[in-house]
Amino acid sequence: MPEKKEPAPGDGLRSVRTTSLFRAVNFELYVKPNLVIMGLGLTAFVGCVGYITYMRSHYDAMGYYPAVQEDGTEQFVKKKSKWD
Incomplete structure (x- = not known):
């Protein structure tokens, strides 16, 4: 039987005991960040804000x-002008 490791600071949610449902619903808490997807999302967000500001x-x-x-409405x- 594997020995349980004591959670240390910085381990994050991976060290917390949770249910499979919690992990399935909140998968973004357990996966490694993807820089390409984050860059695309940031570019899309900045583009939308820029377009709204321009308009x-x-x-x-x-x-x-x-x-x-x-x-x-x-x-x-x-x-x-009232003068026209």
């Missing part, structure tokens, strides 16, 4: 602002 500045430069209508409306 927001694009609408601001065109003179649009988000206005809330009477029924509660939000719509982009072009700014109008």
Whole structure:
């Protein structure tokens, strides 16, 4: 019978006694990090945030602002001057 090793600091969740269901549901806690997938995810996230920032500045430069209508919906409306 193998002797049980005492968990040491830095062992992480692998040293904790868990059920198979917990390991199946939370598999990302037990697998080794994949740098390629992490890089692709980071690139996609930065691309999405950049696109949202670009579109927001694009609408601001065109003179649009988000206005809330009477029924509660939000719509982009072009700014109008009271002097026109």
